[in-house]
Amino acid sequence: MHLQHIIQQMAFFAAVIVCLHACSKAKDYNEPISGDKTKPGVVTNIRVANFNGGSYITYDLPKSGNVLYVKAEYVINGQTGKKRQTKSSYYSDSITVEGFAEKKEYEVKLTTVTRSNVESDAVTVKVFPDTPVYRLVAKTIRIQPDFGGLNVQTTNVNKKPVGAIVLYKPEGADKYAIYEQRFSDFESMGFSTRGFDTLPKQFAVYITDQWGNNSDTVYQTIRPLFEKELDKSKFFGNELPSDGKIGFGWSLSNLWNGNTGGTGWHTVQQNVPLPIVCTFGLGVSAKLSRFVLFGRSGYEYAHGNPKVFSIWGSDNPAPADAVLPVFAEEGTVLGDWVNMGNYQWPGPPSGAPPTAPTATDRAFFNKGMEFNVPFTAPRTRFIRLAVSESWSGATFAHAMEITFYGNTN
Template structure:
């Protein structure tokens, strides 16, 4: 089979040369949505019809075009900022790119999703940062810009949040334990912005607990390693992206797997962060949220565990954590946001009212393949290890 190339002048010509404009769409029906309007219509009886195009102006002043092929009789007009009426012109095009006269309609969308997110948003103090909580029921593609007043009383930007997830719950760190005025603005992909939400916060102290002090705290009853595991010390070698990792065997009775770590210091723990490695797939991208990586995991703490390994009163629950894919996609699939979320590491918030802790015990309740063996690449424990008065 041979291949044909383009001519040197690379002139792109229409499919045909029909200068007769096609007919207009008729019987237009409208259904308003959040920041959008769904329209349906009857196509013109024109064998040379190629597509239908709607043209309208966004709040930013930019003209937006939405196209639908002749295989369908509907389209979604999106990107609206308010609930006012907006003029839309609808054209039919034939295969020679000749347009019909426009049909002009008035559409009235419902409120843009950014406003519901804005009303639900809270800015709270967190450990060395600000926590952003909001609901995004429409799964709108959002950017949240957060900023704070610095020591010079000037506004400084923090890292942005880019998400389509329903339950927004993220912390941006890098602040001190001072009192800050913080603010946030929500933007969608059409450059629509909310007004600013402001709050005053005083972040809590934490520090990353030095990994050089971590030790294997294996106790009777902890799960043995499986073949291919690189040893539990792999969890604190500082490498969050290496293929080498720590893995337990699968308990024969299907019970949770566990491992114990002596963090080498007594501290009031605030959170544990863990990283996983994406499973190798010959057929395509390497997915996170796969096989033995945690889906539901518990973190337990102890100051002085029973040496027989019993899950007795010497242990107290610090957290039961479920990993949620931002996209909600099925097993083995992930979005770009899912990938970014996993690469950044999973933050497990620990009970701030629990006793000071020297040992942590990870208890894998459920992994992504539906069993209980554990597969981790790296951990970092955070807390307050300052001496008590």
Template structure:
């Protein structure tokens, strides 16, 4: 009996081994016929700035999985683009120079069998960064330079700043600004009020770079006001920014992009809402940043959208408060409107919106009409959420501080 059992187990093992080998030998990719698909048939090409769109007819093989485009770009880098077999075109992007380039199309099936190549000639038009570069213009600004640009194709690019470093006898990279706006300006700041050589160039997401425009300026003095000196100066009918567990001091604690760190009013009174701040020192203000309440509240809720900024040096010089003219005696420094880079509807944001607000939204004062002040008054006329509430994430001020 023992010998019989051993023989049976041995025989069963042989059967399983043979079956396993047969399964392994016949197993293959599901749905693949094991043969290479037919070639891709070219229809036509539409050349675009920095690339092209290739239209084609895919092969009729039922197991085709995708169409692949292979090519070397203008810098000799090997690249591939893949699209589903149900799509009749493929977009080629990322060329930094105009010229003639060859693209190889292949159909690939479920078994990774590759068709015979179809070679296509494309001639990309002037790439976006080369269209942007001639429009760059720089001018002196508070604490740095202001750069303007035109980006008619609304391409995703960065404006990059280099500064001459005497210790290295060369220009060194300092910072970047990312944008997809059709046009705009951006201020690069944080530089001393000494003659400085700046350079600006454009870079796209494929690491193509333009030439560099150079200029030499002396930034306008732009001292940062010490936030530890800030305090609320309550005037009749000013809103309390301490509601719902928030604290007014959170508006100048050097923290932002956090929806739980802000000044917050109640929802009981209609706009306009007023906030008056004692800056603790007299200064000719050059600019300020307002940071929105961040997190999931960005560009909605009570974040200010349209507001005015007033200033006065001595509150004792103000006339008696008049509810019909609550800003009597104050100097209007700036009418402000918050900007949303994406332009998306309320409740929708993208990475560019967060990047923009994380740096703080800049508002400059008129360089030809700078006024010495010590108290700031913010009048919120409209918020992004259209509600009876105001939230402010952070406030920062710069200027020429009085000695």
């Protein structure tokens, strides 16, 4: 036991020495390693490859042994004079410069910097970036009336981060102000801005990027479409053979009884294939705009509350059953049914894990979650709510209330 104790002590002190050595190395890394104040040579053999909004610059490093990095300094916007600086370590033979506002020639100054923070003479390189992504996306802006507002669509084939900024000028106002902002790197970005009556409104949209470049603004007068809440007294259950079996004395009609507490729709807790589905009629043919879904309180981000789900619709007066897939693209037609939208309930807004939501997260959850129905979705008389994944991953589902909005004219 004595020998084992000695061995344990030796191992402990060895670990301490290694730690101190590592800490010393980490500290030294942030301090000048070299006292050599010699001015370094410049980069040579420079080659340029341009891309949308930027350029790759490749070079040969000087023979100096104490070069730490290469620095690029350049103006990205000639109108504003905005500058950027990019660095690349001595392990690399290239540097990327990006964020340029236009497709034109720009100058980039390259400087080598030593471990003693001594800079070389600057070498000027001319680059000619291709059309920036934000300008390409701006050419695809499509604005059209939507329920209670407008719908904006853009295409981003490069899948680079951009923002779509919606401006609104109220009647009698002197200028436009930002009303909504959406950011995405998806190939297609589409969203609706709502909250307006049906009188003509003045809107505008422009595209921005992460470097603060802004496109030309597209102006358009929009007459928002009429929207109202659908009358729930006309809803009725329309159970189909592939629907989930309801259990615990709950009822499908609880989904539209106006009560977000108490009991709702709840399927049996059995090992059954996904998705878990329920089917009901709206009592009218409607062009839907959006819906609000309420989960089960007390089980926020847990149990059988829907996490990933889809809405299927049919305008057939008596739609036949169809076994729905776990996932299908929007617009997919399956028998009498069409996929009208795929959805995911967002996680706790605080960033906390779903298993430990904060009180604020729970309150946010229990307000219900609003989801937009794609503007391209057809009219429908019947709805199928298909839950592909619950927050617990179980093969049952529950929800308390669903409210639809749209136009029945």
